Amino acid sequence: MRYKYSLILLVLVACLAVGCRQAADNTPPEPQEPAQEEQQKNPAEAIREEWAKSAHATATNAESPDSPAxxxxxxxxxxxxxxxxxISSVEDLDTGEPVGQDCDTCHSGHGKEVWQSGLVQLPAGEVRDGGGALCMDCHNARNIPDPENRPAPHASAEADIVMGINGFQVEGKTYGSSPHTAVKDTCFGCHMADLGGGYPSHTFKSDVETCKSCHQGIDTVNMKAKDDYDGDGTVEGFQEEVDGLLKTLHDTIEAKLEGGSFTSGHGRILFQDGNGNDLENVPAELYHGAWNYFLVVNDGSRGIHNPLYVVQLLQQSILMLDGDLGDAKQL
Ligand code: HEC
Ligand code: HEC
Ligand code: HEC
Ligand code: HEC
Ligand code: HEC
Structure with a gap:
């Protein structure tokens, strides 16, 4: 019901703004600026083009009967x-082929409500965070660590890392929070900034331009780290330091499994021994180390979302499992 009303409202506003040219298309209102520069693309068109090339434009494995959509x-x-x-039942959504995250997903209905309220319920707890709450409603780990059932963090652990809330923390250590929550509406500020077109970018990609207000003179998001966090003897780009720590944690966990391995599949973390047999029982600390490993990998920013927290999570996991950090700068 509510969805219908906001749709009608959207169409109405669109009519007022663009004279009903594309009312049937649900096109959100064009910004009010007059067309000072004739060559400049109409923002709504530019937005649509950017969105159409983004991962949001297509549902994951849409063709497959197993598609999560x-x-x-x-x-x-x-x-x-x-x-x-x-809607959470296939029968109730009897409207044809799945769609990805389209204009309506964020600009109407539930998405609009979450965006405006700035409040979102994550598995790891409630978060109040301006507009970024909209993104976090989907971009979260879906699970919390549990050494009994051994769930894995989902492929989208961004909210958890940005907010610094769902990693396994060792006792007695104080973990930092992200300087990057100071960015206005967090996710929007880095992923949807106006990159000069006069409208918020809808590629949903983070651009190095958005860093420069705080980190002057950088030309890559993989900016030089302040120190050698992975202990390989060189100070590299921050994302490479995180890659190095991930590799050390990975190898440390496998060393504990004495030639075995660990993976994430069907929502769980799985451990195998050296002969490829599933291990039913593993010590909680091994599971917790693996949880932190996948949480950081699945966040997808290679540490940028919350630099201090990520370095601490990985370093502490390595130390907890008797791994070697060499002469790494410990945070
Ligand atoms: C309704 C759920 C939903 C919302 C809301 C949402 N996303 Fe997404 N997002 C997804 C899904 C699902 C994918 C993966 C699509 C695919 O590959 O099939 C995705 C993909 C992405 C990707 C590409 C990831 C990659 O690895 O290529 C980025 C970046 C992204 N989203 C950022 C955002 C931002 C920023 C916001 C908030 C403005 C947001 N998303 C809001 C569900 C959502
Ligand atoms: C994943 C969520 C998401 C999707 C999908 C999305 N938008 Fe947006 N859109 C946003 C957010 C968030 C902003 C505001 C960003 C900001 O202010 O920093 C925005 C801003 C806009 C604006 C600017 C409004 C203003 O007042 O300046 C327009 C126009 C717009 N979107 C149109 C569209 C169209 C058309 C589509 C589909 C082709 C679309 N959006 C898809 C999240 C989304
Ligand atoms: C809370 C929201 C949410 C739910 C529920 C959810 N996903 Fe996702 N999923 C996402 C987002 C967001 C992404 C995009 C990954 C990213 O952020 O980079 C994603 C990505 C994926 C991918 C692509 C992974 C990759 O590495 O490219 C698969 C496959 C997937 N999900 C399967 C599922 C399945 C199966 C289920 C149900 C059992 C499910 N998802 C439930 C949010 C969700
Ligand atoms: C400080 C700026 C900043 C903030 C705030 C931020 N991101 Fe990112 N995000 C990045 C950077 C930088 C990357 C890595 C891009 C790369 O390696 O090229 C990234 C990576 C990602 C990815 C992996 C896919 C991709 O685009 O490479 C997703 C999905 C994502 N962010 C979603 C989010 C969500 C959701 C939020 C809010 C909870 C958020 N981000 C907050 C800067 C930011
Ligand atoms: C609102 C200001 C602000 C923005 C925007 C911002 N940062 Fe930061 N960032 C900080 C602060 C503050 C710190 C912590 C103090 C420091 O390390 O300089 C920090 C720390 C970092 C660190 C840790 C450095 C280290 O070696 O410990 C990295 C990496 C980083 N930011 C990358 C980025 C990237 C990439 C972007 C753009 C996608 C970005 N930041 C955008 C304020 C910001």
């Missing part, structure tokens, strides 16, 4: 309409 436990993030209307 067609599964009840998954559709509320993987099908844009299911999200807007908060």
């Amino acid at each position: 067609k599964r009840e436990a998954c559709m509320r993030c993987h099908d844009g309409r299911a999200y807007t209307m908060q």
Whole structure:
């Protein structure tokens, strides 16, 4: 119901702004600026083009019958309409092929409400965070660590890392929070900035331009780290320091498994011994180290979202499992 009303409202506003040219298309209102520069693309058009090339424009594995956009436990993030209307049953969403995260997903219905309220309920707890709450509603780990059932963090652990809330923390250590939550509306500020076109970018990619207000003179997001965090004897780009720590943690966990290995699949972290047999029992600390490993990998920013917290999570996990940090600068 509510969805219908906001749709009508959206169409109405669109009519006022663009004279009903594209009312049937749900095109959100164009910004009010007069066309001072004729050559400049119409922002709504430019936005649509950027969005169409983004990962949001297509549902994950849409063709497959197993697509998460067609599964009840998954559709509320993987099908844009299911999200807007908060539908979690395939029968209730009888509207044809799945759609990715389209204009309506964020600009109407449930998405608009979360955006405006700035409040979101994550598995790891409630978060109040301006507009970024909208992104966090889908971009979170979906799970909390549990050494009994051994769930894995989902492929989208961004909210957890940005907010510094869902990593396994060793006792007695104080973990830092992100300087980057100071960015206005967090996710929006870095991923949807106006990059000169006069409208918020809809590629959803973070651009190094957005860093320069605070980190002057950098020309890559992989900016030089302040110190050697992975202990390999050189100070590299910050993302490479994080890659180095991830490799050390990975190798440390496998050393504990004495030739075995660990992976993440079907929502769980799986451990195998040297002969490829599944291990039913593993010590909690091994699971916790692996949880932190996948949390950082699945955050996808290679530490940028919360530099201090990520370095601490990885270094402490390595030390907890008797790994070697060499002469790394410990935070
Ligand atoms: C309704 C759920 C939902 C919302 C809300 C949402 N996303 Fe996404 N996002 C997804 C899904 C699902 C994917 C993966 C799409 C695919 O690959 O099929 C994705 C993909 C992405 C990607 C590309 C990831 C990659 O590895 O290529 C970025 C970046 C992104 N989203 C950023 C954002 C930002 C920023 C916001 C807030 C403005 C946001 N998302 C809001 C569900 C959502
Ligand atoms: C993943 C969420 C998401 C999707 C999908 C999305 N938008 Fe947006 N859109 C935003 C956010 C967030 C902002 C505001 C960013 C800011 O202010 O920093 C925005 C801003 C805009 C604006 C500027 C409004 C203003 O007042 O300046 C327009 C126009 C717009 N979007 C149109 C679209 C269109 C058209 C589509 C589909 C092709 C679309 N958006 C898809 C999240 C989204
Ligand atoms: C809370 C929201 C949410 C739910 C629920 C959810 N996902 Fe996702 N999923 C995402 C987001 C967001 C991404 C995009 C990854 C990123 O952020 O880079 C994603 C990515 C994926 C990917 C692509 C992974 C990759 O490495 O490219 C697969 C596959 C996937 N999800 C499967 C599922 C399945 C299966 C379910 C249900 C059992 C499910 N998802 C439930 C939010 C969700
Ligand atoms: C300080 C700026 C900043 C903030 C705040 C921020 N991000 Fe990012 N994000 C980045 C950078 C930089 C990368 C890594 C891009 C690269 O390596 O090229 C990234 C990577 C990602 C990725 C992996 C896919 C990609 O685009 O490479 C996703 C998904 C993502 N961020 C979503 C989010 C979400 C959701 C939020 C809010 C909870 C958020 N980000 C907050 C800067 C930021
Ligand atoms: C609102 C200001 C602000 C913005 C915007 C911002 N940062 Fe930061 N960043 C900080 C502060 C403050 C710190 C912590 C103090 C420091 O290390 O300089 C920090 C720390 C870092 C660190 C840790 C450095 C180290 O070696 O310990 C990295 C890496 C980083 N930022 C990268 C980025 C990238 C990449 C972007 C753009 C995508 C970005 N930042 C945007 C304020 C910002």
